[in-house]
Amino acid sequence: MTSTALSHKPVRWGRVAVHLGCLAALLVMLYPLAWLLATSLKPADEVIASLNLLPGHLEWSNYSTALDGVNDVSIWRLLSNSLLIAGGAVLGNVLSCSLAAYAFARLRFRFRGPLFAFMIATIMLPHHAVLIPQYIIFNQLGLVNTYWPLILPKFLATEAFFVFLIVQFMRGLPRELEEAARIDGCGPFRSFFQVVLPLTRPALITTAIFTFIWTWNDFFTQLIYLFDPDKFTLTLALRSFVDASSTSAFGPMFALSVIALLPIVLFFLAFQRFLVEGMASSGVKG
């Protein structure tokens, strides 16, 4: 009896092979992360001498050294600097990009077509084409070495990618809802805030998460705008290990790397659905 049941369901060796292939690929891909975690717990002499991935004994002092901070700046300072910039960027992007997106998706105005085309074109614009004059502007305003150059542009919808993402989402919402709201006497502002915005939540969450992760990881902008060590973010603090050639601080350096990566890992674990689907929807719907 069992043998006939089995004959109906033969083992699909092709499928097994695909799974094995995927697992093998994952193992290779996750190796650098495992290496990072292992090295952050290794004593100094093991980092260079030992080829084992697993540490001989766990060197937790790497983490306490990392918690002391870098260049006399405490890690809490670095962490709150990073959080302030990322938080400001999230608020700015969600607010300004959703406002612009609503106009492009739903309202009529003169030059809408050309302006929309221009907005799309700025997605492809290399950052470096505007970098130097932006730096000069912020320099003239005396804002270099403050957080303004990192946060203010986000309040002006300069990240067109997110405007586009939200436009795509809003276009999928039924128009009837706003028409009903209009009949009930809602102006464009009320129908935006009370009808459209709540329905756009998935796109806004995607925008918020991506903004947080990209700002947290950003290196170049922070590198050119921030000089004072006590204004540094975690990313910039890690930079000071870039030129250091000595490997004596290897353990603490990778302990700090783990700490800097932790918020992204947590965001990823909590919001992976939004992240993966947000990325998929940005490319597929035309």
Next chain:
Amino acid sequence: MTTTAIPPEAKHAPATAPKRRPKREREGAAWVFLSPWVLGATVLTLLPMAVSLYLSFTDYDLFNPPQWVGLRNYTQMFTEDPRYWRSVLTTLTYVVIAVPLQLALALVVALALKGMKRGKGFYRSAFYAPSLLGASMSIALVWRAVFNDGGTVDNLLGTGGWVNKPGFSLLAVALLTVWQFGAPMVIFLAGLQQIPAELYEAAAVDGAGKWRQFLSVTVPMLSPVLFFNLVLQTIQAFQVFTPAFAVSGGKGGPADSTLVYTMYLYDRGFVASHMGYASAMAWVLLVVIGVVTAVLFRTSRSWVFYASEGDR
């Protein structure tokens, strides 16, 4: 109040004509919604583009007023600066290695996951994770250590550390980009799932094998997504910075082998304070990316197939 008022001209309009709010009021609202974007696009995009074009014809060190020098930055770049050409060649090499490898890997994994009943969600997320983590300085530092003399790759292949070898250092940087194939993979996967199953059934009825189905159904149906990934990843690859900075210890070495274009631009503008020269470099990058994108769009007419054209 004004919402219910009928505009004068509407009174004589046929009863079937839709009642519209006065146009100007809605247009005004649109500009309010748009105002942050308009301000940003003008002050932080258009104006800077014009200014950087102007600065590219000057000598400017940020402290003294810009000195007009005509085309000198450009002629110096093209004829007297071997490091400039070095950075161009490095970037092109990097783009040509990293982008095709990354897209090929993304497509292979997406195809493997496509028909999966179990574990698809898990794999999709797991393969996507490096795309988010890989842009960080943390991972760039790991990369440098793993590919360094005495690092894992050295122990495995006995190549003696790629980071210090001019022939290998750029490959290490490119592999960090390839490692982040998750974003294009997710987009490929979403595209694959939108291909109607009937097309495969029809092809199978016509006697097409798996390979034939791939060439005649999957490739043409996926070509818009492939094109999208190609354009996006190419544009991004031209602007690579952080991994090259970290792997080379911020110097672009060894022997300028990881001196990518943006790193040399950073070096000229923000380390050497030649803002005019860096602006000229930025404009050349803008033009090159524009030309490359235009060429990709132009060739796409012959290989990108839009099935849904017309019935949308």
